[in-house]
Amino acid sequence: MGYPVTYHCPHCGTLVELDRDGYLSDKAVTPYPFEGWEYADPDEPFEDGAADGVAFVCGESPSPADEDAADDEGCGARFYLSFVRFENGREIDPRRADTDGERVELAEDGGPESPRGPDGTDGPSGPTGGFY
Numbered sequence: 001m002g003y004p005v006t007y008h009c010p011h012c013g014t015l016v017e018l019d020r021d022g023y024l025s026d027k028a029v030t031p032y033p034f035e036g037w038e039y040a041d042p043d044e045p046f047e048d049g050a051a052d053g054v055a056f057v058c059g060e061s062p063s064p065a066d067e068d069a070a071d072d073e074g075c076g077a078r079f080y081l082s083f084v085r086f087e088n089g090r091e092i093d094p095r096r097a098d099t100d101g102e103r104v105e106l107a108e109d110g111g112p113e114s115p116r117g118p119d120g121t122d123g124p125s126g127p128t129g130g131f132y
């Protein structure tokens with residue numbers, strides 16, 4: 001059941017692996033959680049509405065198959081896989097989760113997809129995986 005999906009740590013680019021059933025839609029991988037999302041650990045139930053995302057710790061791979069490879073990789077930072085959430089048939093945008101249908105321009109709050117996050121850019125990043 002499920003199949004492995006890999007994600008890049010947004011801090012250092014290390015790959016982590018997660019078994020997925022495949023019917024939840026990924027929204028984004030970010031170095032910090034979305035407000036209002038509930039995150040599970042990778043070894044906790046998260047599919048089927050149990051959580052809104054998964055909180056990884058870079059370098060702590062949940063996959064036993066990667067034991068030998070994971071020892072010397074990873075930066076130890078937390079990062080977050082967020083699933084797409086829907087409410088009343090509409091996708092929830094974490095950047096304007098508190099608005100009710102009104103379009104609000106948030107230009108300076110450093111949203112999840114901002115290229116200049118609070119952490120700055122710490123090195124070259126590979127392909128982000130294209131979850132957006």
Ligand SMILES: [Zn+2]
Pocket residue numbers: 009010011012013014058059074075076077
């Ligand atoms: Zn990392």
